[in-house]
Amino acid sequence: MKRIINALFIIVAAGVFAQAGAPAAYYNGFNWNLTGNALKTALTTKITDTDVVDISYSDLWTILKFTDLNPQNSAQVLLMYGYENGTDGMAFNDRARDKNNDGGGAGQWNREHVYAQSVGTPDLGQSGPGADPHMLRPCDVTQNSARGNRKFASGSGNAGTTGQNWYPGDEWKGDVARIIMYMYLRYGDQCLPVNIGAGSTIASDSNMPQIFLQWNAEDPVSPFEDQRNTYIQVTAPASLRQGNRNPFIDNPVLATLIWGGPVAENRWPNLFLSTETRTLDEATAIYPNPAKENYVYVNASIDLETIEVININGQLVQRIARPTEVNDTYQIQNLTKGFYLVKLTANGQTTTKKLLVN
Known part of the structure; x- marks a missing residue:
């Protein structure tokens, strides 16, 4: 209003x-x-x-x-x-x-x-x-x-x-x-x-x-x-x-x-850091997790440079360079059942998140 x-x-x-x-x-x-x-x-x-x-x-x-x-x-x-x-x-x-x-x-x-x-x-x-x-x-x-x-x-x-x-x-x-x-x-x-x-x-x-x-x-x-x-x-x-x-x-x-989408007003700056000061880990999330289908979404308020998917054996199964985003959301497709580590890179920062696909 x-x-x-x-x-x-x-x-x-x-x-x-x-x-x-x-x-x-x-x-x-x-x-x-x-x-x-x-x-x-x-x-x-x-x-x-x-x-x-x-x-x-x-x-x-x-x-x-x-x-x-x-x-x-x-x-x-x-x-x-x-x-x-x-x-x-x-x-x-x-x-x-x-x-x-x-x-x-x-x-x-x-x-x-x-x-x-x-x-x-x-x-x-x-x-x-x-x-x-x-x-x-x-x-x-x-x-x-x-x-x-x-x-x-x-x-x-x-x-x-x-x-x-x-x-x-x-x-x-x-x-x-x-x-x-x-x-x-x-x-x-x-x-x-x-x-x-x-x-x-x-x-x-x-x-x-x-x-x-x-x-x-x-x-x-x-x-x-x-x-x-x-x-x-x-x-x-x-x-x-x-x-x-x-x-x-x-x-x-x-x-x-x-x-995701356009960044809205943050009325609790003491709780949620601004998009400019949040770490990559704080600015990203994977969902649904656990996943029931062969795809998941990565929400990120920072432009990602790479997305890497690593299986439980330490093998790199996907690497997406300069991934395409829609409303601050990226999609990882063609996942088989199993446990993964998803490595995200942006602005010189790296974070790794756990993912389970059922």
Whole structure:
């Protein structure tokens, strides 16, 4: 969410701004040495185990009036996909509206499923994934209808259709990306990103469209997103407190560590070194590991010069010079079952990683 927001959210400041240097207490004990699918799986466990209150669809009318408060006017909520200050006479494009003007009529706001309910596998319904406050956002009724269940696709400027698809707007595209990635981790195959995002997918995960990694990197987290995240986890009344967090709001670089792609904002510099200062070992990961097929991926935020695969007998079975990368991801193919050492070289550094192919 690029738009500059001047107000500080005093009620959640202690919980939010501590994250500028290190993870919040929510993550105490988490293993931050993981990358790739291992990190994805561990975060899935974390956000699932801490999802302790079942939010009803009707509860969202109350919750959204707190999570989505306009930081410049506490009588209003911000509207997803909105971009105008309400002076042009066209209500559908308003960026904010009276928080109590909710309902189903023109000029009101209602509950937008950022991950469209009907494209879930199965349909998300109106409980569980269909009532998760991390995903539901206030939206003008007409704008919500215009978006419908269109897939998100690349664009620029304000929200609107792009061909048969939908661009959420420059202000909201990062919010959308982080919501979709959260839903994928939390609900798995029921909320595949490829069902709601258009365009090519990344090499390491055919379920993840590249556009979401791009938007996550281009549009940094705003205090508004932090406000939502903390309210849902800890600030809401106990009966409305879901208890979990969206990790990609806490630190967008987690998406980079899982899927590669453009390097996103790192909000925990005390934990994750920048790509310029990370060692080769820290900047690379092999997945899946163990592998079930005859190929694996190497994710690297540093351009690799060589990849060498050595079998258990010490024999060099593959050497790839100047390997081709796609979104910071390389592929090693034609592997037979066995144990290997994979030697990676870049910028005068060398690291060796263990690999098992089942």
